Amino acid sequence: xxxxxxxxxxxxxxxxxxxxxxxxxxxxxxxxxxxxxxxxxxxxxxxxxxxxxxxxxxxxxxxxxxxxxxxxxxxxxxxxxxxxxxxxxxxxxxxxxxxxxxxxxxxxxxxxxxxxxxxxxxxxxxxxxxxxxxxxxxxxxxxxxxxxxxxxxxxxxxxxxxxxxxxxxxxxxxxxxxxxxxxxxxxxxxxxxxxxxxxxxxxxxxxxxxxxxxxxxxxxxxxxxxxxxxxxxxxxxxxxxxxxxxxxxxxxxxxxxxxxxxxxxxxxxxxxxxxxxxxxxxxxxxxxxxx
Numbered sequence: 001x002x003x004x005x006x007x008x009x010x011x012x013x014x015x016x017x018x019x020x021x022x023x024x025x026x027x028x029x030x031x032x033x034x035x036x037x038x039x040x041x042x043x044x045x046x047x048x049x050x051x052x053x054x055x056x057x058x059x060x061x062x063x064x065x066x067x068x069x070x071x072x073x074x075x076x077x078x079x080x081x082x083x084x085x086x087x088x089x090x091x092x093x094x095x096x097x098x099x100x101x102x103x104x105x106x107x108x109x110x111x112x113x114x115x116x117x118x119x120x121x122x123x124x125x126x127x128x129x130x131x132x133x134x135x136x137x138x139x140x141x142x143x144x145x146x147x148x149x150x151x152x153x154x155x156x157x158x159x160x161x162x163x164x165x166x167x168x169x170x171x172x173x174x175x176x177x178x179x180x181x182x183x184x185x186x187x188x189x190x191x192x193x194x195x196x197x198x199x200x201x202x203x204x205x206x207x208x209x210x211x212x213x214x215x216x217x218x219x220x221x222x223x224x225x226x227x228x229x230x231x232x233x234x235x236x237x238x239x240x241x242x243x244x245x246x247x248x249x250x251x252x253x254x255x256x257x258x259x260x261x262x263x264x265x266x267x268x269x270x271x272x273x274x275x276x277x278x279x280x281x282x283x284x285x286x287x288x289x290x291x
Contacts, residue, residue: 074094113135126150129145130150160225164225238275
């Protein structure tokens with residue numbers, strides 16, 4: 001304990017050193033580090049997840065929440081010279097903290113989404129909230145964030161395209177795998193039949209080897225995208241109650257945070273009157289995407 005009190009950066013090496021012969025259970029280490037700075041706990045969680053490949057959902061969730069707390073400390077402004085800066089590309093520590101958080105949220109398959117979303121609701125980290133809602137399959141809520149809180153209408157349109165394409169690619173690939181397995185089974189049966197009756201079916205086997213698989217890009221380009229209907233609906237009928245709730249949660253958490261006024265930390269005040277229908281985007285979708 002004296003080492004952590006005097007030099008916490010050196011103290012963490014006690015648990016991460018490769019020279020340690022007897023490993024300590026992570027739960028014990030985390031409980032011990034909870035008494036000290038969040039930075040020590042964060043570094044240890046990074047070590048067991050990144051270096052050791054630990055897949056425990058609780059550890060991934062704890063790391064995500066510590067990243068959220070760190071990123072929120074630097075999220076002091078939503079705008080720079082009147083232009084929204086993309087999350088993770090801000091200058092200095094804010095950009096680094098948010099990029100690290102976004103990377104974890106986008107790549108980890110092990111954190112628990114509900115606790116992470118609950119932590120994000122108390123911040124102005126809307127882009128990070130968007131990532132989790134998307135991975136959770138809450139696409140309407142994700143589009144609400146893009147259109148009405150991030151004011152990113154091109155991003156909302158691209159979101160529809162990306163989600164639709166990713167879904168179709170996964171479905172087609174699984175279908176092609178099944179088709180290929182059936183083809184191989186059929187060939188195996190033919191070979192077994194050939195060995196028993198002495199006949200040859202090389203021509204039929206050759207035909208089965210040339211079964212065409214579905215080309216994902218050709219299929220995707222011809223399939224209608226149902227997310228455009230979702231986007232059109234929320235353009236005309238925004239979920240004002242849900243949006244207002246998100247902004248109010250963010251404001252209540254930020255009002256007393258580090259003495260920074262909430263008006264400097266948010267793009268909108270949370271009044272339902274601000275979330276008016278976006279007919280411009282709706283007309284654009286109807287004119288360019290309708291079939």
